[in-house]
Amino acid sequence: MIVVFCELGGEGLLGKAREIADSAGSKVLALISEESVDAQRLIHLGADEVLKSSVNEMSDWIEIISDLITNESKLKMVLFPSNVISNVIMGAVYSHVRSRIGCYLDQAGLVEGTAVAKSFDTTGFTLQKNPRENTVCLVSLKFNSTPQPFEDTSRYGKTREIPLKKATDVFPILLDPPEVPLSSSDEVTILVGTSSDDHITELAQRIADKFHSKMQKYTRAVEVVYGPCVAIELNDKLRDLPEFKGDLFSLNTRKSPINAISDVAVINSEIATILERLI
Amino acid sequence: MSQSSKAALAFASTLGFHEIVAVGFSPVLREALARGATSCKSVPLCDDPLEQSSFFPKEHFSHILIGENPDWVFTGSSLAGVLSESRKMQFCFFKDGDSIDFPERSVILVKDSGESPSTIDIRRIKSSFEASVNPEGLLGNSTLSKREVKRGETVSGDASEISTILARRIKRMTGV
Numbered sequence: 365m366i367v368v369f370c371e372l373g374g375e376g377l378l379g380k381a382r383e384i385a386d387s388a389g390s391k392v393l394a395l396i397s398e399e400s401v402d403a404q405r406l407i408h409l410g411a412d413e414v415l416k417s418s419v420n421e422m423s424d425w426i427e428i429i430s431d432l433i434t435n436e437s438k439l440k441m442v443l444f445p446s447n448v449i450s451n452v453i454m455g456a457v458y459s460h461v462r463s464r465i466g467c468y469l470d471q472a473g474l475v476e477g478t479a480v481a482k483s484f485d486t487t488g489f490t491l492q493k494n495p496r497e498n499t500v501c502l503v504s505l506k507f508n509s510t511p512q513p514f515e516d517t518s519r520y521g522k523t524r525e526i527p528l529k530k531a532t533d534v535f536p537i538l539l540d541p542p543e544v545p546l547s548s549s550d551e552v553t554i555l556v557g558t559s560s561d562d563h564i565t566e567l568a569q570r571i572a573d574k575f576h577s578k579m580q581k582y583t584r585a586v587e588v589v590y591g592p593c594v595a596i597e598l599n600d601k602l603r604d605l606p607e608f609k610g611d612l613f614s615l616n617t618r619k620s621p622i623n624a625i626s627d628v629a630v631i632n633s634e635i636a637t638i639l640e641r642l643i
Numbered sequence: 644m645s646q647s648s649k650a651a652l653a654f655a656s657t658l659g660f661h662e663i664v665a666v667g668f669s670p671v672l673r674e675a676l677a678r679g680a681t682s683c684k685s686v687p688l689c690d691d692p693l694e695q696s697s698f699f700p701k702e703h704f705s706h707i708l709i710g711e712n713p714d715w716v717f718t719g720s721s722l723a724g725v726l727s728e729s730r731k732m733q734f735c736f737f738k739d740g741d742s743i744d745f746p747e748r749s750v751i752l753v754k755d756s757g758e759s760p761s762t763i764d765i766r767r768i769k770s771s772f773e774a775s776v777n778p779e780g781l782l783g784n785s786t787l788s789k790r791e792v793k794r795g796e797t798v799s800g801d802a803s804e805i806s807t808i809l810a811r812r813i814k815r816m817t818g819v
Binding site: 423426448449451452453454455456457458459460462465468469470471483484485488489490491492493494508537545547548549552571575577584585586587588589590591592594606609611613615623624625626627628629630631632634637638639641642 | 757
């Protein structure tokens, strides 16, 4: 049995969970709050059963997931979407029911039936952890490492309410403002070179707004970019560029040193037109 | 020292605490002292946040600040979750511009903007070298393997084709 934490964008992991469950002949349980997405949709996305709970705050999930881990003997894996709050909840669950957990990995890029793994682009190695028999694996999966699930309206399943037992000793998760913060490795950065004119900078800002990303004018103070980055007109020498830990897309009007380290390099004289079309 | 730990330490130095204890792997602790920690505690480097937390000093801390470390074996957010639960401390997230009015007994995850934090205080270098730092080992059972080398691609075509490719890639990254 695989439980998918479907809050905070976690419904996007149902396709992956379905794939693992089908190969192992097990079930997929989707976990959501009362006010959250339509339960029927989660069934169409691959859940066999949807568990709903009337949570009041994020920290309530720690008790709910811990209870599931303790009481469901067939449970093999709990999948979370990788973000700051999911990882905090996952870490707290790990601490709460430590004896049942046999494998823990956050920000994973790969989940298979027998192993979970994450890669480190800049150091060039992959770290793998193997679940132990009769234990539960806690994994948070990076949003862009799994394809979006296919919505099949002919799928059927059931929905069940699970009561919220108010724990007395669970700490609160305080968020101010109460929005879910993005991890630096999930945040897309639109990085604009110093030689770019005001028009390019304005376009970059509009693209960042459209895709809920961060626009940053490049200065030497930027040392690391953790998430995916679209670098526009960064013509500096390699030694002067920041360290790019995520995927890098470079757009330049002429061949530049950054092209050598880019995952996707675009060299085109019509940068402004490309950006306008993106908006 | 990781960029995120530098950011967390720089932030701790701005909060005005009398005592800042740097907890970490021994090779980075002298740098931590030079960056503003008043004392240090060396711990083994673990590949698991629960095991890592077991080496934390047991004494009472008003606040525990953790760097985001999104590029490490486990993230700072996982360690923050483990420590918050095991020590029954509230969890807070801090990013530039947020209020610094944190509740007593809280675990604070400090977002790493990737920008360079304040530099080493050269007046502290001498005392950092005089401090006693115990060497500690590495613990874990993860398997490491060399990853396939990624090859970059150069996209050519007209502006319309390129923007379509880029839009698809950005949508995939952001989910928007």
